[in-house]
Amino acid sequence: MGIMTKRVLLARPRGYCAGVDRAVETVERALELYGAPIYVRKQIVHNKHVVQTLERKGAIFVEENDEVPEGATVIFSAHGVAPEVHEQARQRNLHAIDATCPLVTKVHQEARRYARDEYDILLIGHEGHEEVVGTSGEAPEHVTLVDGPDSVDQVEVRDPSKVVWLSQTTLSVDETLETVDRLKAKFPGLQSPPSDDICYATQNRQQVVKQIAPDCDVLLVIGSRNSSNSVRLREVALEAGARASYLIDFASEIDDGWLTGASTVGLTSGASVPEDLIEQALGHLAARGYADVEEITTVQERQTFALPREIKRDLAARNT
Numbered sequence: 001m002g003i004m005t006k007r008v009l010l011a012r013p014r015g016y017c018a019g020v021d022r023a024v025e026t027v028e029r030a031l032e033l034y035g036a037p038i039y040v041r042k043q044i045v046h047n048k049h050v051v052q053t054l055e056r057k058g059a060i061f062v063e064e065n066d067e068v069p070e071g072a073t074v075i076f077s078a079h080g081v082a083p084e085v086h087e088q089a090r091q092r093n094l095h096a097i098d099a100t101c102p103l104v105t106k107v108h109q110e111a112r113r114y115a116r117d118e119y120d121i122l123l124i125g126h127e128g129h130e131e132v133v134g135t136s137g138e139a140p141e142h143v144t145l146v147d148g149p150d151s152v153d154q155v156e157v158r159d160p161s162k163v164v165w166l167s168q169t170t171l172s173v174d175e176t177l178e179t180v181d182r183l184k185a186k187f188p189g190l191q192s193p194p195s196d197d198i199c200y201a202t203q204n205r206q207q208v209v210k211q212i213a214p215d216c217d218v219l220l221v222i223g224s225r226n227s228s229n230s231v232r233l234r235e236v237a238l239e240a241g242a243r244a245s246y247l248i249d250f251a252s253e254i255d256d257g258w259l260t261g262a263s264t265v266g267l268t269s270g271a272s273v274p275e276d277l278i279e280q281a282l283g284h285l286a287a288r289g290y291a292d293v294e295e296i297t298t299v300q301e302r303q304t305f306a307l308p309r310e311i312k313r314d315l316a317a318r319n320t
């Protein structure tokens, strides 16, 4: 009987996107500049390990502004906030720093513009997700949430000749196309956003997973359960032909049973996942015979975002 070859296909791009990198660095710099504690409204990014690490450094995570002492520093997460959250912060005299990803801000601007022009906005996204709450909050009376292809039937608009779709940044590309097709069948005058709302990082991570999935007996996605883009990666893996796929926060959650009979193990991570969690997973797999690692790269990412204005200003002032 031959010995089964064991290998890992490591997806690239994976892990941190430019928006997450910026948001995490915003909290780190704020801790340096203003000292602990720094309050953060909601999880800065949807990753357990990142949140725990920042907590140890002195960040305090809260759900709402009213949990932040008057006058303290509060950081808004990468997922964005509704305008009323900025207003509450002003009323409580908070020193607010906005770490909303610029690609989420772009969708907020689109929502404001179409609302001003009296459009009905069909926002494709997951009900209750923080980003959707924030974007809807820009124009609540104009926005209708469309949570996937199956909810298209219930959608009503005021004027079918003035309707546009926008989306959450971290959806499945293919499922969103399906939702849009169904919406177009119902509203032939439906307009599309001026550019993709699903961000480059979400698209790139899905693209490489699609490429490796057919070769994978099992494809492991590192990411937290409340991370939309990570959850989508597991779904994309299964749709694209991975025999099995699991979403895990930490390498220690890898069940040896998942690897039984598996020759090729795929590995990737969501946009909020630091690279050390991938290193740990590779170490865990190597200890079980999967030491041969091939990295499959579909595209080189070069996107970066400047830190929020107030952080840049205060860093510059400190350094002079």
Ligand code: SF4
Binding pocket: 017, 018, 019, 020, 078, 101, 102, 103, 104, 169, 170, 199, 200, 201, 202, 229, 271
């Ligand atoms: S996943 Fe996309 S939209 Fe979200 S923070 Fe990263 S780059 Fe920004």
